[in-house]
Amino acid sequence: MTSVSSPGTALVTGASSGIGKVYAQRLARRGYDVLLVARDGARLEALGADITAKTGRKAEFLVADLGNPADTGAVAARIAADPAITLLVNNAGMGVERQIVGADADKVDAMVQLNVAALTRLSVAAVNAFTARGRGTLVNIASVVALIPENFLGAYAATKAYVLALTQSLQSELKDSPVRVQAVLPGLTATEFFDRAGMDKATLPPEMVMSAEDLVEAALAGLDLGETITIPALPDAADWQRLVDDRVRMAPGLSLRHPAARYGVGTAVPA
Secondary structure (H helix, E strand, C coil): CCCCCCCCEEEEECCCCHHHHHHHHHHHHCCCEEEEEECCHHHHHHHHHHHHHHHCCCEEEEECCCCCHHHHHHHHHHHHHCCCEEEEEECCCCCCCCCCCCCCHHHHHHHHHHHHHHHHHHHHHHHHHHHHHCCEEEEEECCHHHCCHHHCCCCHHHHHHHHHHHHHHHHHHHCCCCEEEEEECCCCEECCHHHHCCCCHHHCCHHHCEEHHHHHHHHHHHHHCCCCEECCCCCCHHHHHHHHHHHHHHHHHCCCCCCEHHHCCCCCECC
C-alpha cells in the first residue's frame, strides 16, 4: 500500500529496457511506486522484483502491446481508474530505418500507431485524470530529431515532432493548473532502439552517444528545474529559448487576410 509520504505511483511505458527501465529505477529511488508497462512480461517481472529489493517500493507490471489499440485502451483505463497514479512517462516508441520512398507502409503505420496514437491516448487519459485529482505529471519522450528532420530520413522525425508539439500545446492549456508536462528530447542514446530499428550502433560516433542513465538523470534534473522542454545534451539552454522566441515573433504574420506581397497574388498588400 502506498505510504502517505510517497509521491504516488509512476506508470512507465516501454519499461522493459533502455530509457524506460532507467526511469523506473530512478523514480523508485525517488520514492515512487512503479507500474511497469511493456510487451515482455518476463523482463518486467524481473525488473519489478529488482526494484522492490533495492528500494522497498511496490512494483507492479502490466503486459501490454501499445501498438494494439485495445491494449492501449486498457492502460488508459488503468490511468483513469487508479488514483494512486500521479506520473506518466510516455516512453514506448519505435523507429523504422528507412526513408519514405520505398518504405514498407505497414511498418510506418505501426510506428505512427505507437509513437503518435498510443502516446496521445495515454496523454489524454493522464491529463484528464490528473486534472480531476488536482495533481500529476506527464513526461513525453520525444527526440532531438523533431528539431532537425533534414538529418533523419523517414517518418520517425515527424512522429517525434508531433510529440513535441502536443506537449507544448498541453503546457499552454495547463499552465494555470497543478498538472505539469515535460517533453524530453534525447539525442543518440545507448539502448536497444538501434538494434530494433536495424541500425548498427558501432557506426555511431561515440562522442555523440549518451548513456541511458545520464539521459534520465538529466531529464529528471530538468523536471526538478521546472523545464517544459528538456534537451539533455544541449550545452546552452538559451539556444532553445532563442528558437522559441523567433518562432513566436512570426505569429502575427502567420494568418492574414491577404497573401504576402512577394507572391504577387490577388489583392496582396505591399509590406
